[in-house]
Amino acid sequence: MSKNDSISMSVIRRLPRYYRFLSELNDQNIDKISSTKLAQIMNVTASQVRQDLNCFGGFGQQGYGYSVSQLKEEIKNILGLNNDxxxxxxxxxxxxxxxxxxxxxxxxxxxxxxxxxxxxxxxxxxxxxxxxxxxxxxxxxxxxxxxxxxxxxxxxxxxxxxxxxxxxxxxxxxxxxxxxxxxxxxxxxxxxxxxxxxxxxxxxxxxxxx
Amino acid sequence: MSKNDSISMSVIRRLPRYYRFLSELNDQNIDKISSTKLAQIMNVTASQVRQDLNCFGGFGQQGYGYSVSQLKEEIKNILGLNNDxxxxxxxxxxxxxxxxxxxxxxxxxxxxxxxxxxxxxxxxxxxxxxxxxxxxxxxxxxxxxxxxxxxxxxxxxxxxxxxxxxxxxxxxxxxxxxxxxxxxxxxxxxxxxxxxxxxxxxxxxxxxxx
DNA sequence: TAGATTGTTAATCGATTAACAATC
DNA sequence: TAGATTGTTAATCGATTAACAATC
Missing domain, CATH: 3.40.50.720 (NAD(P)-binding Rossmann-like Domain)
Structure with a gap:
């Protein structure tokens, strides 16, 4: 099925961290963020942020960035946190x-x-x-x-x-x-x-x- | 000082695992082991075992292998488990x-x-x-x-x-x-x-x- | 000595970073 | 449109694996 065929463990282990930071940003009512800014906050490179996210789909919008709430939900779904x-x-x-x-x-x-x-x-x-x-x-x-x-x-x-x-x-x-x-x-x-x-x-x- | 100038985190995070397996072997009174056998038990490659250990020194003996008890103690010291x-x-x-x-x-x-x-x-x-x-x-x-x-x-x-x-x-x-x-x-x-x-x-x- | 196995160099593989064309 | 920022390809870097000469 689509893109997430064989995501490396390195990427998978970073997902919870993205989820945490995005949840925080969302709680602060910030609704958009660029890979550059997110990378700064998380102390990683913007390249890594974009590469990681693009393992699962194109969640951003060129010239704009990423919708915090949307991206947070996407990662929540990728992680499968809606399971029981x-x-x-x-x-x-x-x-x-x-x-x-x-x-x-x-x-x-x-x-x-x-x-x-x-x-x-x-x-x-x-x-x-x-x-x-x-x-x-x-x-x-x-x-x-x-x-x-x-x-x-x-x-x-x-x-x-x-x-x-x-x-x-x-x-x-x-x-x-x-x-x-x-x-x-x-x-x-x-x-x-x-x-x-x-x-x-x-x-x-x-x-x-x- | 000597070799352990800038050991990568990948290697460092493997050290406790070596220590555990060597402690076990030692408890079983096994006194020598080759990188090949240790690798088998730990489900890694023999190359990795030798590379990892050689970050800290030449603990083995060609043609023989490694002394379990000695290697265990070496790693204990490398980890610093004798500290207080x-x-x-x-x-x-x-x-x-x-x-x-x-x-x-x-x-x-x-x-x-x-x-x-x-x-x-x-x-x-x-x-x-x-x-x-x-x-x-x-x-x-x-x-x-x-x-x-x-x-x-x-x-x-x-x-x-x-x-x-x-x-x-x-x-x-x-x-x-x-x-x-x-x-x-x-x-x-x-x-x-x-x-x-x-x-x-x-x-x-x-x-x-x- | 012959056999075994290390220590270490070289080759490969994968992950990270940089660059840039695509596009909103 | 011009500016910004993505998605993606290419370059770099580092880690793992393979190979083999050294040597016990």
Whole structure:
């Protein structure tokens, strides 16, 4: 279909940032912007802005620039934020709790429909209105509900067991906070990793070598 | 000094991953590995492994390969994980709590020495043995203690005020969980961003366009 | 020594930037 | 129309991969 056949990850990873800056401009009731000005604000080159946007279509108007509100909506659609992907969260520890409580899933194209934990202590507690279920109910829940993606907030050593179960139910999209290498086990999965400790190590390196 | 004059961010961001895989191999008591085998395990090319490592020195031995334990230690040193950088955490909400409780700072070159929050409800509670202080004590604390870096787990709108304060005390390294653009305000800061919602949006895009 | 594997140079590939014709 | 700014092609830059001589 049309242009977005094989957009590079470099471009894809910049999209949320465009979306954020455009949302801000829109909130400030600015209705037009040129690639040059947007680039200035975002601290990138105007060429990059135009190249990136043109991966998806000609959203601008020569001699004028881009309509902020229109471009913002375009990117929202490109990202797919109007979706309502059903997500479940595995692991209601500190990290899982933070993910459940902190994120505005609705604005990101997701709906969190259930949380699971294997710790009896946590079962029954509520996260953003969702009662934490016992992990033993996971299979049953997967059978009875359509699930698009799983957010894994469990320790590395626990992932394989849970992953095998989820994969057997056809779940192939993962937001993974552990260091378990999901793709190595199932190469047809779509995995977005968040490696907090890698990020902190990178900061450490840079502090050493500034 | 020597080789690591201007290592590209691409290489730097791969270092934690090397460190992880080497640590694992070491735990399995494997004592030698070739670039080819390591590349296989990590799903990259052997060329990249050798190029990356040679940015920092010739750690291998021709005809033999690399000593796992030695290479692991080398990378640990390159990353600077033996440091004891003093860090403070701003924001003891769900995210801040998760960061404080979940991370093994000691193994990452940091020591968390204080937490602050402006919410009276949170002040006095304990995170991993550290009592949450009132944000009003921040200035005083900065005056009396050496601080290398701040972890910002506060909402975007709260960052500017806190940042100005921290920067005035000479703190220039930040682990930033908000969408506030620290570098735009102070361009001599070292910032490592964690943008959870950007990550989730990227997953959303990829789910739409698999 | 012969075999293996590194360190490093050269070739390729992809991403970013510059330039400019098209056009509003 | 003249001025501005896009969309797009071409040039540059950097990162990845391949090749191979050095050497353990």
């Amino acid at each position: 992907y059903k997500a479940i969260l595995i692991g209601a520890g500190n990290l899982g709790k933070a993910v459940a409580m902190h994120m505005n899933f609705e604005k990101l194209g997701f709906e969190l429909i259930a949380c699971f934990d294997n710790n009896e202590q946590k079962v029954g507690s509520k996260l953003n209105g969702i009662t934490v279920k016992n992990e033993s109910e996971l299979d049953d829940f997967c059978n009875k509900n359509h699930i698009d993606t799983a957010f894994l907030c469990i320790p590395r050593v626990c992932v394989e067991n849970v992953l095998d179960k989820l994969y057997s139910h056809g779940i192939k999209n993962y937001w993974n906070f552990s260091h378990y290498d999901i793709n190595a086990r199932y190469n047809d999965t779509m995995v977005e990793n968040v490696h907090l400790s890698d990020s902190l190590m990178t900061l450490c390196y840079r502090m050493n070598n500034n | 950088y003093k860090a403070i955490l701003i924001g003891a909400g769900n995210l801040g709590k998760a960061v404080a409780m979940h991370m093994n700072f000691e193994k990452l070159g940091f020591e968390l020495i204080a937490c602050f929050d402006n919410n009276e409800q949170k002040v006095g509670s304990k995170l991993n043995g550290i009592t949450v202080k009132n944000e009003s004590e921040l200035d005083d604390f900065c005056n009396k203690n050496h601080i290398d870096t701040a972890f910002l787990c506060i909402p975007r709108v709260c960052v500017e005020n806190v940042l100005d304060k921290l920067y005035s005390h000479g703190i220039k390294n930040y682990w930033n969980f908000s969408h506030y653009d620290i570098n735009a305000r102070y361009n001599d800061t070292m910032v490592e961003n964690v943008h959870l919602s950007d990550s989730l949006m990227t997953l959303c895009y990829r789910m739409n366009n698999n």
